[in-house]
Amino acid sequence: MISSTTEIRVRYAETDMMGIAYHRNYLTWFEVARVKMLDEINCPYRALELQGFRLPVLEVSVRYLQPLTFDDRATVKATISKKPMLRIEVDYEIRSEDKLIATGFTRHAFINPEGRPTRPPSDFLAAVEPFF
Amino acid sequence: MISSTTEIRVRYAETDMMGIAYHRNYLTWFEVARVKMLDEINCPYRALELQGFRLPVLEVSVRYLQPLTFDDRATVKATISKKPMLRIEVDYEIRSEDKLIATGFTRHAFINPEGRPTRPPSDFLAAVEPFF
Amino acid sequence: MISSTTEIRVRYAETDMMGIAYHRNYLTWFEVARVKMLDEINCPYRALELQGFRLPVLEVSVRYLQPLTFDDRATVKATISKKPMLRIEVDYEIRSEDKLIATGFTRHAFINPEGRPTRPPSDFLAAVEPFF
Amino acid sequence: MISSTTEIRVRYAETDMMGIAYHRNYLTWFEVARVKMLDEINCPYRALELQGFRLPVLEVSVRYLQPLTFDDRATVKATISKKPMLRIEVDYEIRSEDKLIATGFTRHAFINPEGRPTRPPSDFLAAVEPFF
Numbered sequence: 001m002i003s004s005t006t007e008i009r010v011r012y013a014e015t016d017m018m019g020i021a022y023h024r025n026y027l028t029w030f031e032v033a034r035v036k037m038l039d040e041i042n043c044p045y046r047a048l049e050l051q052g053f054r055l056p057v058l059e060v061s062v063r064y065l066q067p068l069t070f071d072d073r074a075t076v077k078a079t080i081s082k083k084p085m086l087r088i089e090v091d092y093e094i095r096s097e098d099k100l101i102a103t104g105f106t107r108h109a110f111i112n113p114e115g116r117p118t119r120p121p122s123d124f125l126a127a128v129e130p131f132f
Numbered sequence: 133m134i135s136s137t138t139e140i141r142v143r144y145a146e147t148d149m150m151g152i153a154y155h156r157n158y159l160t161w162f163e164v165a166r167v168k169m170l171d172e173i174n175c176p177y178r179a180l181e182l183q184g185f186r187l188p189v190l191e192v193s194v195r196y197l198q199p200l201t202f203d204d205r206a207t208v209k210a211t212i213s214k215k216p217m218l219r220i221e222v223d224y225e226i227r228s229e230d231k232l233i234a235t236g237f238t239r240h241a242f243i244n245p246e247g248r249p250t251r252p253p254s255d256f257l258a259a260v261e262p263f264f
Numbered sequence: 265m266i267s268s269t270t271e272i273r274v275r276y277a278e279t280d281m282m283g284i285a286y287h288r289n290y291l292t293w294f295e296v297a298r299v300k301m302l303d304e305i306n307c308p309y310r311a312l313e314l315q316g317f318r319l320p321v322l323e324v325s326v327r328y329l330q331p332l333t334f335d336d337r338a339t340v341k342a343t344i345s346k347k348p349m350l351r352i353e354v355d356y357e358i359r360s361e362d363k364l365i366a367t368g369f370t371r372h373a374f375i376n377p378e379g380r381p382t383r384p385p386s387d388f389l390a391a392v393e394p395f396f
Numbered sequence: 397m398i399s400s401t402t403e404i405r406v407r408y409a410e411t412d413m414m415g416i417a418y419h420r421n422y423l424t425w426f427e428v429a430r431v432k433m434l435d436e437i438n439c440p441y442r443a444l445e446l447q448g449f450r451l452p453v454l455e456v457s458v459r460y461l462q463p464l465t466f467d468d469r470a471t472v473k474a475t476i477s478k479k480p481m482l483r484i485e486v487d488y489e490i491r492s493e494d495k496l497i498a499t500g501f502t503r504h505a506f507i508n509p510e511g512r513p514t515r516p517p518s519d520f521l522a523a524v525e526p527f528f
Contacts, residue, residue, distance in 0.1 A: 012431065016276055019281045022276075056150060056152070061191075064188070176335070287453040291419060321419040326456050328456075
């Protein structure tokens, strides 16, 4: 299992006229947490892209349990529970103070420099190997 | 069943450095289609908010099948298949030319002017009644 | 002079907790108007990018005179008053009903496929020539 | 003079298909720096809004000197040089490594709980007083 926690703070730009964080922004926070997780296993996403790989999102799901508002701090926990093969699944939990704010997941597959779905690049496989 | 179709055109601001529309923006297009659907049944969302109601997103799910890029036109079809009760579920299909680009759904519940979950306001119930 | 008018409708995603359109989004509407203007002179931006050119923003300025809120319709008028040379300047006016909502401008320079500032591509120069 | 520096890191969501940070996002980074500056003088923006005040943007200007790309770190320095009266002007400098990335300013005026332009609330005036 790989797990990583990131702190976010709700920007004014991320609120909507309901006075809460607009639901779309949770996907960006998931991305921030995912990028940090890759940093922490020494396989930064930026380096993978420089090698020509891409890791697009194939599927996303979010359940919104409690709202966040401007300036709220929250932690976004990203977890990979299953050893990544062709598909990579990341689960997320957003918490603020004691409350569970949202849960969700994203599914991904690597795209090679030729633009075709591919198994994960060797750097990525080597980086995740110790965790499973 | 209530169904409504909206056209969107991918803005440059909606692309990312993969050269495709960033996955978060699909949620905005869902919103645009949802708002248009409410217009079409003569129950504009703006009017519901002026009465003090809110319709936050409780859950969202998207499957990304084909990418879109800058300037692509696509249609977003929003459908309510089940008569809205406490929960309202909207399904979406995004198509461009002949291709199915993405599918997804959102789940909602109305919030009353006091900030509590509530059954749908009477204007909304009257507007949807003829379709079920 | 080249001039083009586009209609926008404020998305819920574009509002903030002040209940108005967040100021950042005006830049996106400027972009939408700029893209439409290029379409109208038969020199779509997409085609310029396919030739390897880019037209980044070098400078932007906006004055916000009246707010817009969710679902408001507005027209965005883009105008090129000076014949584009190395620098291209576009002026904007956003109006809604009878009110002037905002004014602004963007400045641009073309980047060639090698990533260096360049004079405008010949397709663009030919397209704008008749207007000056 | 009041001055404050914030660190940002470019999110993938903030890039566009040119491979650089989309120009609109600089306004969000300005906002993040502005909010941090208010925190540092013990006059958090959130508290001002809870008192019913708003601080909308009246004018914005940005000059883009060098691009940023995904994962770049940058510092955003916000400065108030002139004692805030009816109008509040904030200047910004974004730097990354040794490079000046962008400069800009925003102008603001407070809106009171009745929705009318007003002189700054007393908490804000007391907080800025020692700096001028």
